[in-house]
Amino acid sequence: MSNPNASGWKPEMTPSEDGLHNGPATVTGNRALMLEEPLLFEIGQLDETGVDLPEPRSDAPNRLGGFDRTDAIGLPALKEGEAVRHYTRLSRQNYAIDLGLFPLGSCTMKHNPRLNEKVARMPGFADVHPLQPTSTVGGALEVINELAHWLIELTGMHGVAMSPKAGAHGELCGILCIRAAHEARGDAREVILVPESAHGTNPATAAFAGYKVENIPATAEGRVDLEALKARLGPDVAGVMITNPNTCGLFERDMKAISDAVHAAGGYVYCDGANFNAIVGKVRPGDLGVDAMHINLHKTFSTPHGGGGPGSGPVVLSEALSPFGPLPFTAKTADGVVHLVEEENAAEFAHTQAFGRMTAFHGQMGMFTRALTYILSHGADGLKQVAEDAVLNANYILRSLEDLLDAPFGASGPCMHEALFSDAGFEGGLSTLDLAKGLIDEGYHPMTVYFPLVVHGAMLVEPTETESRHSLDQFIAAFRNVAERAKAGDEALKQAPYYAPRRRLDETQAARKPVLAWSDAE
Numbered sequence: 464m465s466n467p468n469a470s471g472w473k474p475e476m477t478p479s480e481d482g483l484h485n486g487p488a489t490v491t492g493n494r495a496l497m498l499e500e501p502l503l504f505e506i507g508q509l510d511e512t513g514v515d516l517p518e519p520r521s522d523a524p525n526r527l528g529g530f531d532r533t534d535a536i537g538l539p540a541l542k543e544g545e546a547v548r549h550y551t552r553l554s555r556q557n558y559a560i561d562l563g564l565f566p567l568g569s570c571t572m573k574h575n576p577r578l579n580e581k582v583a584r585m586p587g588f589a590d591v592h593p594l595q596p597t598s599t600v601g602g603a604l605e606v607i608n609e610l611a612h613w614l615i616e617l618t619g620m621h622g623v624a625m626s627p628k629a630g631a632h633g634e635l636c637g638i639l640c641i642r643a644a645h646e647a648r649g650d651a652r653e654v655i656l657v658p659e660s661a662h663g664t665n666p667a668t669a670a671f672a673g674y675k676v677e678n679i680p681a682t683a684e685g686r687v688d689l690e691a692l693k694a695r696l697g698p699d700v701a702g703v704m705i706t707n708p709n710t711c712g713l714f715e716r717d718m719k720a721i722s723d724a725v726h727a728a729g730g731y732v733y734c735d736g737a738n739f740n741a742i743v744g745k746v747r748p749g750d751l752g753v754d755a756m757h758i759n760l761h762k763t764f765s766t767p768h769g770g771g772g773p774g775s776g777p778v779v780l781s782e783a784l785s786p787f788g789p790l791p792f793t794a795k796t797a798d799g800v801v802h803l804v805e806e807e808n809a810a811e812f813a814h815t816q817a818f819g820r821m822t823a824f825h826g827q828m829g830m831f832t833r834a835l836t837y838i839l840s841h842g843a844d845g846l847k848q849v850a851e852d853a854v855l856n857a858n859y860i861l862r863s864l865e866d867l868l869d870a871p872f873g874a875s876g877p878c879m880h881e882a883l884f885s886d887a888g889f890e891g892g893l894s895t896l897d898l899a900k901g902l903i904d905e906g907y908h909p910m911t912v913y914f915p916l917v918v919h920g921a922m923l924v925e926p927t928e929t930e931s932r933h934s935l936d937q938f939i940a941a942f943r944n945v946a947e948r949a950k951a952g953d954e955a956l957k958q959a960p961y962y963a964p965r966r967r968l969d970e971t972q973a974a975r976k977p978v979l980a981w982s983d984a985e
């Protein structure tokens with residue numbers, strides 16, 4: 464297949480008032496060192512390969528019961544060198560925490576310390592295989608057990624399921640524990656209450672686990688309405704899912720009262736712990752009556768996100784829910800040996816009510832090594848400072864922008880680890896989306912937009928504790944500049960971004976009519 468330029472495709476010119484970016488179209492579509500990269504489908508060849516595989520044999524013994532490949536796969540491929548370039552070029556069009564401040568609220572995009580990486584790459588950790596005999600992986604089991612111990616200590620809980628592979632997976636694990644606990648006492652219930660401001664994964668999890676989801680309203684100051692919650696509790700309510708600190712960046716001060724009311728009505732309290740970064744070392748959710756809470760190791764404990772991931776979402780459990788936690792898990796006996804508790808030996812460890820398993824194996828070993836490295840290198844005092852600095856940085860942003868931007872809960876007192884703004888007061892039909900696109904031109908990944916849903920045109924900014932004063936000041940200056948343009952109704956902002964590899968995309972069209980390969984576009 465050909466260079467996309469040959470089929471009439473031309474890179475868009477970037478209009479610019481100073482003329483700096485206006486120039487002749489290039490043959491390659493590249494603009495200096497900003498390299499264009501076509502899709503693999505456009506540049507790949509069906510008969511190309513980067514590795515040498517044996518030719519498929521039509522007379523091959525049918526080992527896989529009819530699934531053996533007998534002819535070509537039909538996927539486009541590249542030679543090794545070209546494959547490396549393809550992905551390296553694409554990676555240069557990506558934004559990453561190693562390039563700059565990544566203010567995605569709720570996501571806690573903090574620096575990934577290189578010490579974590581160094582330890583995770585030690586062959587004894589990096590090369591273990593989940594099917595190795597348990598007797599050969601004592602060190603790995605020690606790491607899992609030690610991390611489990613820290614998570615239990617930091618949260619003041621009773622047990623922990625280490626195997627869930629992300630926050631949402633942890634939510635499912637916690638809700639399945641709640642269901643198992645109700646079923647064990649013959650009290651099947653059908654409703655889970657979720658605040659209006661919840662992350663979309665909360666209602667999705669409850670629905671996936673077979674519950675009906677009902678909303679709890681928020682008060683004018685952005686917290687769960689305790690009285691409305693109490694009024695709804697009853698024998699059909701299995702539990703609540705509450706995020707604390709919540710997605711408006713506020714601490715739920717009534718958390719203990721909420722837990723007491725839910726327990727008195729025979730329900731359980733699930734806490735979405737995605738925002739644990741704001742309170743780690745300061746508040747123990749167990750003391751607030753929480754029964755289950757996931758911890759995103761890729762948020763609070765500095766392991767990489769997204770493409771650099773994978774995620775990991777251990778779930779801490781109260782004494783009431785621990786008996787129902789999934790297999791496998793680690794347990795240390797009096798002789799100091801760490802055991803892996805599986806179906807075969809669950810009875811020896813008095814764990815016979817497990818609801819099942821979340822994963823085939825033990826969880827994200829590479830993330831456990833990184834998270835434990837992070838915890839041990841910070842220590843208890845260092846982790847407390849993480850929370851304090853995260854909150855300090857978010858308040859610095861809140862107070863530096865609230866003269867310019869509407870801060871719906873700015874008057875409720877200091878925020879926790881994230882600052883919430885809205886687009887109230889923007890002129891000329893400009894909105895949150897335009898400000899976000901303008902930030903891209905300033906070289907920043909935008910903040911979280913239109914979430915939480917309880918605030919119209921929400922912008923949720925989470926700087927995290929790993930940003931310096933200098934980096935915060937630069938970000939604030941850029942943010943102020945774009946916000947001033949939005950408030951002045953600057954028409955040009957509607958076309959932003961101007962300087963990104965791609966101009967503004969039609970998101971509706973992209974969702975409704977995705978073009979997944981070049982040939983579809985023709």
Ligand SMILES: *Cc1c(COP(=O)(O)O)cnc(C)c1O
Binds near residue numbers: 631664710759774
């Ligand atoms: C990130 C997040 C989740 C989901 O966690 P994943 O690890 O992305 O599955 C749930 N709730 C909140 C509030 C979050 O910020």
